Amino acid sequence: MSLQRLRNELQFSVVVLFCAAGLLGVLPFAVYRLVQGDADAALLDGAIVIALGGVGLYAWRGGDLERASLFLVTVATIGLLLIARVLDLAGALWSYPVIASYFLLLRWSRALVAASTLMLLMMLEPHAFDSMAHRLMYLASAAVTSVIAYVFARRTQLQRDQLEALAARDPLTGVANRRAMDKELRIAAEAFHRHRVPAALVVMDLDHFKAINDALGHDAGDDALVEFARLVQSYCRVGDRLFRFGGEEFVLLLAGTGVNDLQAFAESLCAAVSTRLRAGGRAVTVSIGGAVLRKGESNAEWLARADAAMYEAKRRGRDRVVVDRETAAG
Ligand SMILES: Nc1nc2c(ncn2[C@@H]2O[C@H](COP(=O)(O)OP(=O)(O)OP(=O)(O)O)[C@@H](O)[C@H]2O)c(=O)[nH]1
Structure with a gap:
């Protein structure tokens, strides 16, 4: 050692x-x-x-x-x-x-x-x-x-x-990567557990991204990822943190955000992506899952709930938001 x-x-x-x-x-x-x-x-x-x-x-x-x-x-x-x-x-x-x-x-x-x-x-x-x-x-x-x-x-x-x-950076989009995310989640969790500052996680996964790659090529897929990251960042406040989790999946950490604000934010972001993000002239949509940190919960559990909510949004037809409302209990 x-x-x-x-x-x-x-x-x-x-x-x-x-x-x-x-x-x-x-x-x-x-x-x-x-x-x-x-x-x-x-x-x-x-x-x-x-x-x-x-x-x-x-x-x-x-x-x-x-x-x-x-x-x-x-x-x-x-x-x-x-x-x-x-x-x-x-x-x-x-x-x-x-x-x-x-x-x-x-x-x-x-x-x-x-x-x-x-x-x-x-x-x-x-x-x-x-x-x-x-x-x-x-x-x-x-x-x-x-x-x-x-x-x-x-x-x-x-x-x-x-x-x-x-x-700590993703070379394609320039946003922070998964490694940096772990550190930021620890800081947000500490603020929540010590001072009751609420924190929300938003997991975003572009819909049918494989089809974009297949139809338009990998470079066009890359451009869509860069544009997506730019669009999300334009929606972020100063303390919010965007991370590329891997592939076409991104995670956004919203400090000081409760479950109702999370829902409203995610809905407007989802709508902005479907109206403004384009690849080869076609609309690109995103499925979004959200969860606010609960009392006594680990970061892995928190992230898993937001991720499960995102998969639920995919299952319900994509281009939508699912927020894990159970989170309000915390
Ligand atoms: N262009 C590009 N493509 C990537 C990158 N990382 C991952 N991908 C592609 O993203 C695609 C993800 O495909 P899937 O996981 O099948 O998901 P999907 O087609 O988006 O379908 P759903 O998520 O179910 O809506 C794969 O084809 C990956 O090759 C990247 O950095 N650039």
């Missing part, structure tokens, strides 16, 4: 690997200082090793990553400032990995503040550098490290956001 997280989760792997690398990097020095009889430095290195080991173990065992990250950068910063005091320039060299950790583990604005503060404190440290030239060289190299780490962290974050957005 944790090995898998090491491969898949950036923050987890940075915390664990930083702790492991820091621990392995500092431990030999702690032993060396002890052998040399340099008790202060040995004690300091030993304390850093123990702190890094503790944070790494905490994260590895599933501890809160935000907390672990904050603790890690704090330990690394304090350790670095103390080492720079005890060990002169050799201590300052550790500021490069510490700066990198800021940009990998903190929000970029906080990382910028932390890196600037660290550089300032190091510059003010009287024992860390033996000449002004060394001091300025440190400042320049630490600033370059900060810029590179900043660019890398920002780009990585941007790419991650883009990948997440792509993974």
Whole structure:
């Protein structure tokens, strides 16, 4: 489990690997200082090793990553400032990995503040550098490290956001996909169970879609799906969420909607589709099922009721709405 997280989760792997690398990097020095009889430095290195080991173990065992990250950068910063005091320039060299950790583990604005503060404190440290030239060289190299780490962290974050957005979208219609739906349903269900905010699900399935494909070709079918999604979205309010459930089936989540509003909304949407949606000059219709979330009901049960209502609409002749009225009980 944790090995898998090491491969898949950036923050987890940075915390664990930083702790492991820091621990392995500092431990030999702690032993060396002890052998040399340099008790202060040995004690300091030993304390850093123990702190890094503790944070790494905490994260590895599933501890809160935000907390672990904050603790890690704090330990690394304090350790670095103390080492720079005890060990002169050799201590300052550790500021490069510490700066990198800021940009990998903190929000970029906080990382910028932390890196600037660290550089300032190091510059003010009287024992860390033996000449002004060394001091300025440190400042320049630490600033370059900060810029590179900043660019890398920002780009990585941007790419991650883009990948997440792509993974949640249906490429044909551009609406959210089934994966995104599960998350939104959880949020709506939580608002209902905690605060009694009603929520309705609308399941929509285009009628005789196979016939459209067969008669006009797959591309015309695709166009009809895109047009349908556009039409439904034009009917949505700001908080409503449309998902492509698969094939020619779509799901609409209406937050704050009770059973009567659901019925009225679905009826007008159904009528709008049959009058406005066309494929090869022919009207395209939709069968719609609806259900509002009931007390004590799981999301799967809720969705299954809306889906069953949609199949009932198909059974009754298509191009119509069936709302599961039992839902009013909740
Ligand atoms: N063009 C296109 N067709 C799709 C897509 N996804 C699924 N389909 C087609 O949608 C059709 C669905 O057919 P059926 O499940 O038999 O349903 P139907 O013909 O719509 O009939 P009813 O739902 O019973 O009214 C299949 O022919 C699928 O190939 C898509 O992304 N694009």
